[in-house]
Amino acid sequence: MTIDLKTIKHISKLSRISVDDEKAKKLAGDMNSIFDFIEKLKELDTDNVEPLTSVAETTLKLRVDEVKSGNIREQVLKNSPDENEDFFVVPRVVE
Amino acid sequence: MSDITSLTLTDLVKNIKDKKISSEETTKAFINRGEKSRDLNAYITEDFTNALEKAKIFDQKPNFDLKLPGVPMAVKDLFCTNGVKTTAGSKILNNFIPPYESTVTQNIWNEGAILLGKLNCDEFAMGSSNETSFFGNVQSPIDKDLVPGGSSGGSASALAANLTPITIGTDTGGSIRQPASFTGTVGLKPTYGSCSRYGIVAFASSLDQAGPMSKNVKDCALLQEIISTYDEKDSTSIDFKRNAYSKELTNNIKGKKIGIPKEYTVDGMPKEIEDLWTKGIEYAKDCGAEIVEISLPHTNYALPAYYIVAPAEASSNLARYDGVKYGFRSKGENLIDMYEKTRSEGFGEEVQRRIMIGTYVLSSGYYDAYYIKAQKVRKLIKNDFDEAYKKVDAILTPSTPSAAFKIGEKTNDPVSMYLNDIFTVPVNLAGLPAISIPAGVDAKGYPLGLQIIGKAFDEQNILNIAYAMEEKIEFKNKITDWWIK
Numbered sequence: 001m002t003i004d005l006k007t008i009k010h011i012s013k014l015s016r017i018s019v020d021d022e023k024a025k026k027l028a029g030d031m032n033s034i035f036d037f038i039e040k041l042k043e044l045d046t047d048n049v050e051p052l053t054s055v056a057e058t059t060l061k062l063r064v065d066e067v068k069s070g071n072i073r074e075q076v077l078k079n080s081p082d083e084n085e086d087f088f089v090v091p092r093v094v095e
Numbered sequence: 096m097s098d099i100t101s102l103t104l105t106d107l108v109k110n111i112k113d114k115k116i117s118s119e120e121t122t123k124a125f126i127n128r129g130e131k132s133r134d135l136n137a138y139i140t141e142d143f144t145n146a147l148e149k150a151k152i153f154d155q156k157p158n159f160d161l162k163l164p165g166v167p168m169a170v171k172d173l174f175c176t177n178g179v180k181t182t183a184g185s186k187i188l189n190n191f192i193p194p195y196e197s198t199v200t201q202n203i204w205n206e207g208a209i210l211l212g213k214l215n216c217d218e219f220a221m222g223s224s225n226e227t228s229f230f231g232n233v234q235s236p237i238d239k240d241l242v243p244g245g246s247s248g249g250s251a252s253a254l255a256a257n258l259t260p261i262t263i264g265t266d267t268g269g270s271i272r273q274p275a276s277f278t279g280t281v282g283l284k285p286t287y288g289s290c291s292r293y294g295i296v297a298f299a300s301s302l303d304q305a306g307p308m309s310k311n312v313k314d315c316a317l318l319q320e321i322i323s324t325y326d327e328k329d330s331t332s333i334d335f336k337r338n339a340y341s342k343e344l345t346n347n348i349k350g351k352k353i354g355i356p357k358e359y360t361v362d363g364m365p366k367e368i369e370d371l372w373t374k375g376i377e378y379a380k381d382c383g384a385e386i387v388e389i390s391l392p393h394t395n396y397a398l399p400a401y402y403i404v405a406p407a408e409a410s411s412n413l414a415r416y417d418g419v420k421y422g423f424r425s426k427g428e429n430l431i432d433m434y435e436k437t438r439s440e441g442f443g444e445e446v447q448r449r450i451m452i453g454t455y456v457l458s459s460g461y462y463d464a465y466y467i468k469a470q471k472v473r474k475l476i477k478n479d480f481d482e483a484y485k486k487v488d489a490i491l492t493p494s495t496p497s498a499a500f501k502i503g504e505k506t507n508d509p510v511s512m513y514l515n516d517i518f519t520v521p522v523n524l525a526g527l528p529a530i531s532i533p534a535g536v537d538a539k540g541y542p543l544g545l546q547i548i549g550k551a552f553d554e555q556n557i558l559n560i561a562y563a564m565e566e567k568i569e570f571k572n573k574i575t576d577w578w579i580k
Contacts, residue, residue, distance in 0.1 A: 003455075011451050012435075015450050015451050016417070016435050016438055017450065018432075018436055027447075031452060031455075033508075033510050034402060034510060037513075038399045039399075044472060044475070046472065049471040051467050051471045052470050053470070055524075055525060055526025055551075058288075061330075061334070075195075076194060078192060079421040081420070081421065081424060091433065092430070093430060095429075095430060
């Protein structure tokens, strides 16, 4: 299998990572050698194998849906990209 | 008493409890050595001023009932620490100050330990040499321009160089065991679900586990006892009965059956690794263990499966870094442009490569051929171990297919870098515990490690085997302080 530049550009769009032509060329080379390596899996017949979903065979625990922390507005706002004492201000993400 | 910084954790705790040294003296000693060792680049963030303050407070009203009374330590910069910058080795988190604490580090502070600072690591723990960190590569104290391994490279370097008496790392495909092996230290990857993942920057959620790194097995058992707790804040944390690992530690492993998997011999493996393994088998026999030949037939498929599963999970986990809510943001002409530039400038080359691999294998039309296929192979690998454990109590292998290599030696060839993890990755895919202990050196004098793999939740057993073998091996790490002028 070969991953061409067009595919690299497509994956870069899906990944939301901008890739110029030079970077795309390098990525294509690296990804092709990695996928050559991954292709080894095709040797294995896995038709009757159930895919693994979790290494631990436990069921999720249920808990009461209750508020356990509160009044931490200051801490939460500390990482807000813009200074504002009451709101978490982010750029407009709905256009 | 020998120099404070060269003491094992166990001896350090004893000296503090016997009031021979104070927390302040201890903390000062590690800070001084840390300041003299900046050429190693082991720290991303030093928190020395606060550490000294906390040590003084501890000494005013010491509580010697705690397991880590006033013991200073540094941790991998993948653990969120409340109020202390946490970067995961990435530019994209360069300004991130967590408003909360990871469960694992909280458990450590609850036992009286004091944070010295945050240790360097590969970006988002993706790497085997600590060369992908935005904050530069880390020097191994073993030799100049030698990699300390990765991704917990800063942790391994700091520990082996006596900048911290003990530390914690994370292990997704070998990131604790491989650097431990490269630096002549002990590293344990616990069973998946043993240590809470809450507050650890996520790489591949179904593989990530935190674990202890130490100078000997006893210290490792003590730290594992502290960090392994059931935590309802992590839905994959498992509520099983945990041993008092350090108290129950014994070197009596008579009659234990130890498996030797024939598939762990790879093409081009240096003879010294083969010899180390043979020596390891002899040590195990000397301890009274019974050696059993076993087969793990799908071993060769583990690494290719890992390089589908881990990037797939990473591409999903790292989608959150979009420049909107926190972290680095680049300027763009519009929203999409801002996303793409932020991620292109904020992530390093290896992280971008893995996000792209992950995005590709999960994309429409390829999901079944790659991701589902890999999860099926993962099942086969787990079945291999399940079969083997019907016959044996533990499995002994080399930790890595070679000793540490020079900085820059493998950076241009991702696949050769990935091959470093060939013996450690199957363990993560199957969710098992495994420990790496130093067991010898290669021709250049660089440390080599042996790996003991256990059944799920059987940490006590592999700690015991490691403890017994450590006594026979009598490994001494040679650190020359070459970096101190």
